[in-house]
Amino acid sequence: MTTMEERPLLLVIATGMQVYREYLFRSISTRFRIHLFHVAEPTWERQYLSGWTVVPSTLDGPAMARAVRALDGVGGVLCWDEGRIHAASYVAEALGLRNGDPAVVWRLRDKAQTRAALDAAGVPQPRSVPVRTLEQALAAAERVGYPAVLKPRGLGASLGVVKVRDAADLRDRFAFTRDTKAPDPVVYAGDEPVLVEQCVTGEEISVDSVVQDGKVIPLFVARKVVGYPPYAEEIGHYVDAADPLLTDPDLLQTLQDTHAALGFQDGWTHSEFMLTGTGPQVIEVNGRLGGDMIPYLGMLATGVDPGLAAAAAACGLPPEVTAGRAEVTGIRFFYVAEDDTVIGSAAFEESSLPARIEQTTVVVTPGAVVSPPPKGTVWGRVAFAIAGGGSIEECRAALDAAGDALRLTPLQAAGPAVSPAPDDTPVTPR
Template identity: 30%
Template sequence: MLRRSAHCLVEGKQLLLIGAGGVSKKFVWEAARDYGLKLHLVESDPNHFASQLVQTFIHFDVTEHRRDEENARLLAELVRARGLQLDGCFSYWDDCLVLTALLCQELGLPCSPPAAMRLAKQKSCTQLHLLRCHGPPWPAPSVHAVPCCPLESEADVEKAVHQVPLPGVMKLEFGAGAVGVRLVEDAPQCHEHFSQIARDLQGEADHPGIGLGWGNAMLLMEFIEGTEHDVDLVLFGGRLLAAFVSDNGPTRLPGFTETAACMPTGLAPEQEAQLVQAAFRCCLGCGLLDGVFNVELKLTGAGPKLIEINPRMGGFYLRDWILELYGVDLLLAAAMVACGLRPALPTHPRARGHLVGVMCLVSQHLQVLSSTASRETLQALHDQGLLRLNWLEEVLVPGEYEEPYCSVACAGSSPAEARLRLLGLCQGLGIDGPHYPVAHFLSHFK
C-alpha cells in the first residue's frame, strides 16, 4: 500500500541523474520505467547503454573531481539551455556525489549540503570531524569515531605510525569497494603499502569508479576488533524514517573485500538499536540531513565504531535484498527525497524471511565461474528461484585490485536454513573450497 501511494507521488517526476554506474545498477532503468519517472542522465561514457533509456542524455566528463565546482556551474547552464524543468537531482554513484550536491545548490533543488557530502566522502575528514563532535545531543558522535591520520607523502606515513596504534588499516581517502584497503602490522608494512598504491593507482584510468579522480591520497586508521555491519538509512529533514541493518562475515585479511552477508541482522534488538542510533548520529554530525545513506560500522565491546559513511544508497545487493525482505525500495526513497517528498515508510519494518549471501571473486573463482558456476548456470538457478543472484561486474578479468564479481544468496525462514542452503549450493558449484572457506565466512551468522 505504501509503495503504491509513493508510486502515484513520483509518477511523471523529472529527475536528473548524475552518473549511470555499471552492471550492478542495471535495475535502475527498469525501476524508473515501472515508477513512471522521467530520467535525464549526465554520464562520462558517450556509449553507455543507458543513454538510450532516458529522456535526455548529456555527455559530460565528470571524472575530474577537483573541478566539481566548475563542472556544477557548467552543468547548470546546460540544464537551463535545454529547458529541463526538473523536480529533483540525485546520484547513487560514489564518484558523483559531491558534484550532485553542488549542482543541486546551483539549481535550487533539495539535497544535503555540499560541505556535508565532502565531509562524508573524504574518510579521514569524516573521522576527525566526528572526533570533535562532543555533543549535545548525547551520546555524541565522537564516541563512535576512530583515530586516524591523512597520508599524502612518505613523511606523513612516518608521522602517522607514531600517532595511530598499530595494527592499523590503510585505505584510499576517496576509495570505494574496499579497493586498496589493507591491514598493516608495523611501520615497514605501512611504508610498503603506501608506496605500492602510489605506484599502482595514480589516476582514474588505473581503476575507474573508485574515486581516483580526487587523487590517490590515503589514510591510516586504527584497526577495530568486532563484528562488521551495514546500516542503510533514509533521512528526511534530519529525521530518521527507516533503517535496515545487515551483518558481514569475516574478511580475508590482510584484505577487506567483502566475503559474506546476512539480512536481517542476527544481533539482539538492543545491539541493533545501538548501531542504528550510531549511524544516524554520525550522519547528522556530518550535516547529512536528507537522502539515503549507507553507514559501515563495527560493533565492539565499547559499542559501535564507525568505519565510514557512504552518502548514497547502499551498493552491491543491498537495494535488492531490502526490497525483497521488507518491501521498501531505497531507489524510490532516494528519488522521493530528491524531489522534496517525504517517503512513507513503515516505522518498524519486519523482514519476510532471511537472506544469506556470499561474494564470488575472479581471483578465487575464475575456474568455477567458467565452468560449474558459469554465468548461464547461475542465472538459470536464479530464474528457478534456487538462489538470489546480483551481478556486480561484467567481465572475468583477474587483477590485484579487484571488486566482487557477483553475489550469490539463499533465502530461508531462519538464518540457519538460509545458511545451510547456501553452504550446500556453494559446495555443489565449487564456490566453497580450501582457498575460499564459505563455512568460515558464514560462521558469524547464528
C-alpha cells in the same frame, strides 16, 4: 491514476553497472519520470527513461549545473555512484533542490574531513591520521598503535584497505594503499592520500538510511562478511528485516549524531560501523545508496523499495518506509583462485541450486582476465548468488551450495578454477 506527465521528474547522474543497478531504474520508473545525464547514449537504460542528455563528463559538477538549465521541472537529483555524488550535488545546488550542498557531500567523500567533523562532535570512531609519505605513516602508526589499518582517503568498496601488524608490515604494504586507484581521479587538499587508523575489532555492519530534514530513518542493516586477510575484500552481506540493531538505542543515537556532525540533511546514506565491546564506532559514511546489492537485499527482506524511497527523498516527498515482510537475505561474491586467469566459460548448474537461491548472476564474459584480491578486488568477481531464508544460517548454507554449483572453465590458470570461500563470518578487524 497519475499520468506520466504528472509524475515527478527525477534527474539521475550516471548509471553504474547494469547487473548491480538496473533494479533501481526498474522501480523508480514506475512512479517517476527519469532524465539521465550520461557520457554516452543510453542502451539498457533507455526503456526506463523519459529523456537523456549526453554530457562530456559526469565528474564535472559545475559543467553539469550549467547543462541542467535546459531542463524544466526537475524535482530531484539522484546519484548512486560514489565518484560522482559530489558532482551531482552541484546540479542539485543549481536547481535549489535537496542534497545540494557540495561542501557537505565532499565532507563525506573525503574521509579525513569525515574524521575531523566526527572528532569535533565527539562521535565514537577509530583514531585516524592523514599522511602522504611512508615516514609520516610510520609516525602516525606509533600514535594510533599496532595493529593499524591503512586506508585510501576517498575510495569505496574497501579498495586499498589493509591491516598492518607492525612497522615492517607497514613498510611492505604502504605502497599498496597509496597506489590503489579508482577509475575516477580523486584530488585532496594537502595531498595526504592515506589514512593511518586505529584497528578496532568487533562485528562490522552497514546501515542504509533515508534522511529528510536531518531526521535519519534506518531501513536496512547489513552484516558484512570480509575475506582475504589482511585485505578487506567484501565477499558478502546478510540482511535481516527483524535485525535488533534497527531498534538498538546506542546505534540509533550514534547514527543520528553522525549525520548531525557531518551536516547531512537530505538524501540517502550508507554508513558503516564496527560494533565494538564499548559500543558502535563509525568507520565511514557514504552519501549514496549502498553497493554490493545491499539495498536490493533489503528490498527482498523487508519489502521497502530503495529506489522509490531514494527518489522520493531526492524530490522532498515522503518516502514509503514501512516494511511489508520480514525475511533474511544474503549475497556472496565468487572469485578465481589465480591472478590473471582468462575466463573460458562461467555458469551455474541450475539443477544443483537449492530452492533458497533467489538469483544467480555471472558478471564475467569469455576472454575476460580476472584476479582474486588483492589484485582483483571488486573487479575480480566472476559471479554472485543471492539467497533468502528464515535465518542467516539458512542463507549461508544455500550460498555454499551455489558456490559448489558454479562451473568455471579457465582458458589459462595455474591452479583450481575457483577459490574456496573465505571464512564466512561477519567478525573482522578493520
